[in-house]
Amino acid sequence: MTIQTVRNLRRFSQVLFFVVFCWLILKTNFDIDIDPTTVSEITLPYPVSIALQFDPLVALATLLANGTLFKGLLWSLVILIPTIFMGRFFCGWVCPLGSLNHWLSEIRSERLSFRGKGKIESNRYKKYQRIKYYIFLFVIAAALFGTLQTGLLDPLPLLARSIGTVVLPATHAAADGALGWVKSFGIQPVSSAAQSVYDFVAPTLLNFRRVHFHGILTIALLFGSILVLNRVFTRFWCRGLCPLGAMLGIFSRYAIFGLQKDEKSCDHCNLCLLSCQGADNPDIGAKWRQPECHLCLNCQAVCPQGSLKFKFFPTLEGTVTNPPPIQKVDISKRKTIASLAGGAALFPLLRSGDSFEVAANERLIRPPGSVAEDDFLARCIRCGQCMRVCPNNALHPTLLESGVEGIWTPILIPRIGYCEPSCTLCGQVCPTGAILELTMTEKVGDKETPPNRIGTAFFDRGRCLPWAMATPCIVCEEWCPTSPKSIYLKEEVVLDREGNEVRVQRPYIDPNICTGCGACEFACPVVDRPAVYVTSVGESRSPDNQLLLRRKDPSRPPREIPNER
Amino acid sequence: MKRREFLKRTTKATALAAVCGGAGWFFNNRQWFNYEPPMVSKHDFEVVPDNRFPQLTLTRDENHAAALYDALDAIGSIKRFVRPGERVTIKPNVGWDRTAAQAATTSPLLVGEMVRLCLEAGASKVIVSDVTCNEARRCFLRSGIREAAEKAGAEVILPVQDDYVVMDLGGELLTGWPVLKHFVETDRLINMPIVKQHSLTSCTISMKNLYGILGGRRNQLHQKIDQSIVDLASFSRPTLTVVDATRVLMRGGPQGGSLDDVNIEHTVLCATDQVAADARAAEFLGLDAARVGHIVLAEKAGLGTIDYRSVGYKENI
Numbered sequence: 001m002t003i004q005t006v007r008n009l010r011r012f013s014q015v016l017f018f019v020v021f022c023w024l025i026l027k028t029n030f031d032i033d034i035d036p037t038t039v040s041e042i043t044l045p046y047p048v049s050i051a052l053q054f055d056p057l058v059a060l061a062t063l064l065a066n067g068t069l070f071k072g073l074l075w076s077l078v079i080l081i082p083t084i085f086m087g088r089f090f091c092g093w094v095c096p097l098g099s100l101n102h103w104l105s106e107i108r109s110e111r112l113s114f115r116g117k118g119k120i121e122s123n124r125y126k127k128y129q130r131i132k133y134y135i136f137l138f139v140i141a142a143a144l145f146g147t148l149q150t151g152l153l154d155p156l157p158l159l160a161r162s163i164g165t166v167v168l169p170a171t172h173a174a175a176d177g178a179l180g181w182v183k184s185f186g187i188q189p190v191s192s193a194a195q196s197v198y199d200f201v202a203p204t205l206l207n208f209r210r211v212h213f214h215g216i217l218t219i220a221l222l223f224g225s226i227l228v229l230n231r232v233f234t235r236f237w238c239r240g241l242c243p244l245g246a247m248l249g250i251f252s253r254y255a256i257f258g259l260q261k262d263e264k265s266c267d268h269c270n271l272c273l274l275s276c277q278g279a280d281n282p283d284i285g286a287k288w289r290q291p292e293c294h295l296c297l298n299c300q301a302v303c304p305q306g307s308l309k310f311k312f313f314p315t316l317e318g319t320v321t322n323p324p325p326i327q328k329v330d331i332s333k334r335k336t337i338a339s340l341a342g343g344a345a346l347f348p349l350l351r352s353g354d355s356f357e358v359a360a361n362e363r364l365i366r367p368p369g370s371v372a373e374d375d376f377l378a379r380c381i382r383c384g385q386c387m388r389v390c391p392n393n394a395l396h397p398t399l400l401e402s403g404v405e406g407i408w409t410p411i412l413i414p415r416i417g418y419c420e421p422s423c424t425l426c427g428q429v430c431p432t433g434a435i436l437e438l439t440m441t442e443k444v445g446d447k448e449t450p451p452n453r454i455g456t457a458f459f460d461r462g463r464c465l466p467w468a469m470a471t472p473c474i475v476c477e478e479w480c481p482t483s484p485k486s487i488y489l490k491e492e493v494v495l496d497r498e499g500n501e502v503r504v505q506r507p508y509i510d511p512n513i514c515t516g517c518g519a520c521e522f523a524c525p526v527v528d529r530p531a532v533y534v535t536s537v538g539e540s541r542s543p544d545n546q547l548l549l550r551r552k553d554p555s556r557p558p559r560e561i562p563n564e565r
Numbered sequence: 566m567k568r569r570e571f572l573k574r575t576t577k578a579t580a581l582a583a584v585c586g587g588a589g590w591f592f593n594n595r596q597w598f599n600y601e602p603p604m605v606s607k608h609d610f611e612v613v614p615d616n617r618f619p620q621l622t623l624t625r626d627e628n629h630a631a632a633l634y635d636a637l638d639a640i641g642s643i644k645r646f647v648r649p650g651e652r653v654t655i656k657p658n659v660g661w662d663r664t665a666a667q668a669a670t671t672s673p674l675l676v677g678e679m680v681r682l683c684l685e686a687g688a689s690k691v692i693v694s695d696v697t698c699n700e701a702r703r704c705f706l707r708s709g710i711r712e713a714a715e716k717a718g719a720e721v722i723l724p725v726q727d728d729y730v731v732m733d734l735g736g737e738l739l740t741g742w743p744v745l746k747h748f749v750e751t752d753r754l755i756n757m758p759i760v761k762q763h764s765l766t767s768c769t770i771s772m773k774n775l776y777g778i779l780g781g782r783r784n785q786l787h788q789k790i791d792q793s794i795v796d797l798a799s800f801s802r803p804t805l806t807v808v809d810a811t812r813v814l815m816r817g818g819p820q821g822g823s824l825d826d827v828n829i830e831h832t833v834l835c836a837t838d839q840v841a842a843d844a845r846a847a848e849f850l851g852l853d854a855a856r857v858g859h860i861v862l863a864e865k866a867g868l869g870t871i872d873y874r875s876v877g878y879k880e881n882i
């Protein structure tokens with residue numbers, strides 16, 4: 001097999017993994033083609049979050065943060081162990097964000113032409129490439145103390161989140177807008193042509209309904225910046241910032257595979273530098289840096305003299321004019337300690353704020369099956385899969401609702417979408433167990449099992465039509481999905497402004513039964529600020545955030561049940 | 566400046582100015598693209614009254630398909646309602662993400678049978694649709710209606726934004742309102758409600774089921790629900806009403822959820838008079854139609870007769 005073939009294999013591998021990654025996110029969706037007679041619970045036909053379980057940084061960080069390796073994360077060894085022997089093959093061959101950066105970097109730019117000194121110089125090893133190691137150490141130290149921040153910058157969750165909550169919804173909006181615009185001309189053949197193109201694209205690319213996400217601009221800003229930075233430096237993100245790349249670089253310390261340079265045949269044409277992805281100094285006369293190399297094999301493929309060769313057990317000795325390769329990462333001891341200390345300080349700093357313990361946002365409604373908040377913050381990698389899969393568009397990335405610490409973690413906004421009682425999809429897709437997978441019985445409860453509660457509904461009597469405006473309504477009661485209904489009505493005769501008697505049914509909440517699903521808030525006709533709203537109190541996951549001393553649930557045996565967790 | 570250059574530049578500048586001015590003139594006070602959807606107005610699908618047939622039939626049979634056939638035959642058979650080549654829209658109640666057994670949605674078996682009957686009668690196309698409360702895909706899936714209807718040969722259409730047309734319903738309360746076009750752009754409309762308890766209206770049967778043809782903010786209609794039901798029922802006149810009383814939701818309606826709230830009745834009603842149908846079906850809930858607000862109001866508006874025995878009633882129990 002020639003080196004050209006191997007390089008083409010690498011290109012194929014990049015496309016393949018990129019397509020698979022995107023396909024999995026597209027499939028993270030409530031699929032209509034399920035036979036209702038054979039499945040009582042709606043389950044996804046594919047393990048759509050599997051790509052995230054291959055991420056070694058997710059595995060390491062969640063292991064440090066919550067002490068367990070959640071099921072499926074063992075897959076990450078499939079990436080990590082070969083890396084120990086081979087180096088960062090993941091970055092050059094597999095990583096979908098890396099591939100995206102690769103392709104965007106290779107588009108000719110004004111600043112750095114394909115040839116020439118500027119490009120060669122920019123592809124030499126630079127000190128900024130150390131930043132990623134400090135980022136890695138910082139987030140790892142923070143994880144050890146219990147706050148999981150790797151997901152913000154870890155490429156796989158980052159890409160999943162960006163595609164799921166930014167790219168696809170924006171594509172949908174653009175497609176709808178374009179279709180409406182073309183149709184607005186009113187030329188029949190053009191309209192129907194546009195419609196058929198739309199119908200062709202829709203089943204694969206568009207969600208079955210338009211979705212809207214809270215605060216996606218911040219996610220878009222980070223993702224857009226990462227993509228744009230490729231125009232300044234080739235793969236700036238991969239070289240300088242990516243904490244997963246840093247982790248894999250550190251783990252390639254004892255790699256047995258590497259670049260061997262033949263000094264004698266080299267005529268210093270610098271073609272290797274022109275095509276280098278990792279800025280790892282493949283040229284002769286500089287130290288090749290194993291932890292920076294993505295194993296893209298470009299340097300060997302373009303070398304006209306055959307001076308560069310990737311092989312097992314390359315020589316580690318150098319000469320006066322050709323220094324030996326370096327396998328250690330280039331970080332200073334002081335900055336290592338500073339990064340670790342910074343990460344360690346992050347945890348007490350975040351928890352000294354008010355958003356976690358003393359003044360948690362009452363609207364912080366987590367998805368059903370979520371673990372307690374401290375454990376949640378030690379598990380959630382903000383991949384956005386739960387938001388993507390939610391059929392009601394109920395789950396959204398937070399901005400500051402759970403403090404700076406929890407940015408982009410999922411929050412349920414009932415006004416936009418309520419939690420469907422029969423749905424357990426968010427727990428099915430969560431790759432780290434921040435949202436546990438519930439069975440249908442655990443979700444809605446039965447005679448023995450309490451239902452999973454995410455909060456409790458309350459009435460704003462000053463805004464409620466039967467309470468404040470002598471007007472019949474009861475839409476909330478109609479929508480209440482528990483049986484018996486948590487919302488009950490009492491008929492009263494009230495006087496309107498003219499003194500006429502009006503018979504209204506005034507709604508009340510029974511907090512013993514309410515699960516906080518938010519259907520009432522969603523359906524309330526008081527559009528802008530609903531007269532019934534859900535707050536997190538009473539949520540199953542918290543022993544403290546409770547309203548009642550004891551629950552008396554009429555749907556279960558008459559004995560009093562202690563507050564279930 | 567040379568003469569040639571002077572001419573060139575002034576010509577170009579004048580041309581550009583003319584384009585700008587012309588464009589301004591053209592677009593001034595006019596919308597250059599047209600957002601207005603074409604108006605459609607057919608909403609009365611009733612058949613011509615025929616004295617040979619009763620206005621309401623009821624059959625009780627544990628075989629629900631047989632109950633449907635029997636009730637339908639008694640009211641004039643499917644041939645009276647569907648002619649060859651016609652386009653039929655069936656409107657079951659698919660409002661909620663519930664299974665058929667929970668009795669919040671119309672029986673999929675009956676919907677499937679109805680589709681088959683329409684196609685056998687020569688219908689060119691049968692559409693099954695509903696504007697659901699819960700997310701439409703889940704409702705159609707879990708209720709089993711999508712599968713049953715498609716197996717029988719119908720096209721199941723879930724509501725999408727583009728398919729609503731704003732229509733003047735001409736009611737006292739309901740005027741301009743978005744209606745799902747499949748319920749107005751068709752030749753025949755068959756209403757297939759299920760009998761359920763409802764806290765505001767006591768019961769939701771045929772007329773209340775018509776809410777499902779509307780889009781928009783229908784949760785505001787509850788403020789004057791009786792009048793809005795009557796407005797809607799005066800607007801949308803189905804060809805035939807087939808009431809599913811095989812299971813009746815006694816409590817916790819209209820969404821239900823608990824099998825304890827369901828009564829098994831094995832009954833199907835066919836009607837050309839919706840008021841009569843609602844009056845008879847309300848009895849399953851232990852209600853006297855003469856005390857149910859919207860049914861009384863509907864009779865006053867001339868939509869039908871509460872005293873169903875007076876309009877021709879045939880039951881087969």
